[in-house]
Amino acid sequence: xxxxxxxxxxxxxxxxxxxxxxxxxxxxxxxxxxxxxxxxxxxxxxxxxxxxxxxxxxxxxxxxxxxxxxxxxxxxxxxxxxxxxxxxxxxxxxx
Numbered sequence: 001x002x003x004x005x006x007x008x009x010x011x012x013x014x015x016x017x018x019x020x021x022x023x024x025x026x027x028x029x030x031x032x033x034x035x036x037x038x039x040x041x042x043x044x045x046x047x048x049x050x051x052x053x054x055x056x057x058x059x060x061x062x063x064x065x066x067x068x069x070x071x072x073x074x075x076x077x078x079x080x081x082x083x084x085x086x087x088x089x090x091x092x093x094x095x
Contacts, residue, residue, distance in 0.1 A: 009017070026034055 025037060029037070
């Protein structure tokens with residue numbers, strides 16, 4: 001099983017874009033304004049990271065539950081076959 005390849009711009013491109021955006025946003029603003037903006041974008045980034053972690057955890061839990069359900073289904077199927085075979089042996093027929 002291979003890992004998915006990331007889509008979208010490279011990490012280097014994102015760094016350059018964020019630096020250019022920060023420079024543009026900072027033009028003509030006071031240090032207080034920049035501090036508020038920095039705090040806002042930090043909070044925004046932290047919340048996005050938290051949401052991404054929860055989505056990953058939810059996806060992992062869903063995948064795990066699907067595996068459990070699949071395993072239970074296979075076990076039930078095997079159990080029915082064993083039960084059917086055992087009934088055949090008890091009645092003198094071999095399956």
